[in-house]
Amino acid sequence: MILLDRVTVIYPNKTVALSGASLHIQPKEFVTIVGASGAGKSTLIRLLIKEEEPTSGKIIVGSIDYDTIDKSNIPHLRRKIGVVFQDFKLLPNLTVYENVAFALEVSGVKTKEIKRAVPKILQLVGLSEKARHYPGEISGGEKQRTAIARALVRNPKILIADEPTGNLDPKNSWDIIELLLKINRFGTTVVLTTHNKDIVDALKKRVITISRGRVVKDEKVGKYTL
């Protein structure tokens, strides 16, 4: 469950990124957030992974109230939320396998457990063949699937995908979206942000539209309209 209650973010230069945004996402939902550039989507996502603090308002994810979480617990919080970005954010010096394993290593998971979990997740995203390749040697779609594998390997309850298809061609974009749908069917809440009208319209899932820092539309089966 994700709950934002009248969340406002004002940057030190007085830019208002979010103004009183409220939304409620149920467990196992697949939600797409749309909005023009600068509407506040990225701010919203940074709030969810606690890279940013709201100026006012309340954020609760799962059973964790972001106001009361201890600073030293932020890394543990982030381990429970998988995040995927437009620019993949893979470590270039590590192979596909190592990139995925890395997410488990930082959590102190035993090597034996890592060796068991990583091949399984690579198979799920269809990258078993590329496990020994470096990010520089694989396509954009494959990179994004690596990033998704990394986000999923810790079995997060929530997967946040911030414009995961932004750098991909239509074919690869659809592969990624289908992968996200598959993950959602397994019971993970998926929060997707995108600018891709075709994808949003074809998904026929809940769409939340943000404009100038406010939630202006929230439809059960939404379309991409700005």
Added chain:
Amino acid sequence: MITFWRVFKSGFRNTFRHAWLSTAATAIMFVTLLILTFFAFSIYFVQTQLKDVQQKIDLTLFISDDAKDEQIKALQSKVLQSSGVTTVQFVSKADALKRLENSSEEGKKLAKSATEIGNPLPASLEVKLVKIDDIGNINKTIRGYSEGTIITETSYDSRDDNRKGVIENIIRISNAVTRVGGVLSAVFLIIALLIIFNTVRMAIFTRREEIEIMKLVGATKWFIRGPFIIEGSMYGVFGATIALLALVPISRVVGQFLVEKLNAGVAVDYFGANILLIVLAIYAIGVFIGAISSWLAISRHLKL
């Protein structure tokens, strides 16, 4: 434990991956450690030499042949109670002769002829002082004692001004070496700190993305910080190793020179006897400098 090992591995790997930065940091670490060692040894050397000289020039009270044992004992205990005096040793006429005999070939001959004419060497009290600077005052005090009448002469009386000047010079040089060595060591220590600080800062900068990703996947502060501190410590380990390798031939040449030309066996022996301690100290200082500067760079430039 498993996390510690991973952090260590990562720090180790990073050191080799950033070969050029590591080389610069290691080089300055090497120079710093070499200079620190050099001055530490110089200071120690000058001080042992000074002590040696001081021991040779402590106050000797020559006793009149007419003096009775009780008088000598009384003087000895009186001198021992004076402030600034550590020990007073009695050297009898026979002891003095024996010493002369053992001192050198020349001494042997002299002792032989001295025996023939009935041992003209005086008995003496050898007074060791806390500080050589006090020698003039203590000499005066002792000469003033009523028990002091049996003293014919003291080593201080017979000493010409030139020799006093030498002692003062040694003290001055010793102080200068200590001061210059201390300042130079401190300067190089600071330079090393700054350079390693900058190296780690650059490493942080080039790995900004990596650090961000680590944060995103939920790495704890220590997991991110650890490798940098390991990396800094590595510079210390490498620098110390190279410094020690360089010190082997240097110490051999310098040691030989000191023993032959300056008769400084004591200081050189000390170096040899405590070699393990010195090696450990150099490594410890290297790792300390590396870790501290990394730590500073991280806390300044890594917003965690």
